[in-house]
Amino acid sequence: MHRRPPSFLLFLVVAAASRLVPAAAGDDGGWSKGTATFYGGGDASGTMGGACGYGSLYWSGYGTDTAALSSPLFDDGASCGQCFKVTCDAGASQWCLKGKSVTVTATNLCPPNYAVSGDEGGWCNPPRRHFDMAQPAWLQIAQYKGGIVPVLYQRTPCVKQGGVRFTMAGSNYFVLVLITNVAGTGSVKAVWVKGSSTDRMPMSRNWGANWQSLAGLAGQALTFGVTNTGGKTIVIPDVVPAWWKFGQSFTSGVQFSD
Structure with a gap:
């Protein structure tokens, strides 16, 4: 069937046809x-x-x-x-x-x-x-x-192999961290980061699964606290070593259980 080409890098979406079906009750676990x-x-x-x-x-x-x-x-x-x-x-x-x-x-x-x-x-x-x-x-x-x-x-629940993964991007003046491979609820509600030379600070969602901190953290080992949408938090000490570079990914040994 016909598909229109992607119109934006972030929105690679194509549609096909249907009638409207209203949402039913049950998003909390039912159908x-x-x-x-x-x-x-x-x-x-x-x-x-x-x-x-x-x-x-x-x-x-x-x-x-x-x-x-x-x-x-x-x-x-x-x-x-x-x-x-x-x-x-x-x-x-x-x-x-x-x-x-x-x-x-x-x-x-x-x-x-x-x-x-x-x-x-x-x-x-x-x-x-x-x-x-x-x-x-x-x-x-x-x-x-x-x-x-x-x-x-x-x-x-999402089933994943291995731990939560952090991919580093940004610049010397801010960091943008893509958080992937999240088990349990699969989605992230809140994140904080602590550098080896800085206090703990909250991160904000920049877009999608990318979280940002408007602080220069290059050269520091990074500890993250990640809260999933079920309200559970895991803390991963020094998951990103001090020698990290932009573009690198680091996988923790910690994972959500549900």
């Missing part, structure tokens, strides 16, 4: 209603990058079971890294693979298209709860020619 399309090609190469900042999803460990979320689900990046179990609503569409489900990770934003209505191309327009899934993930629950299907979804 909710939504819709889903797919993008990115058979190898999911078109899903790389994205509004969470994960870059190559192969390298960062998120693979091809991923999705771009409409803005009510994306929550200005607060949902980056969250995992959702999605199943096609077989009672509402002939294109569903009955009894099949897939767990996808939120890695991108599916932006609204207010130039068209929700029934004529604005599949990610609020208040629609929509998953624009990587094609390999989509094909686990629906037929390719379906294009768009009604789905049922729920949050589910």
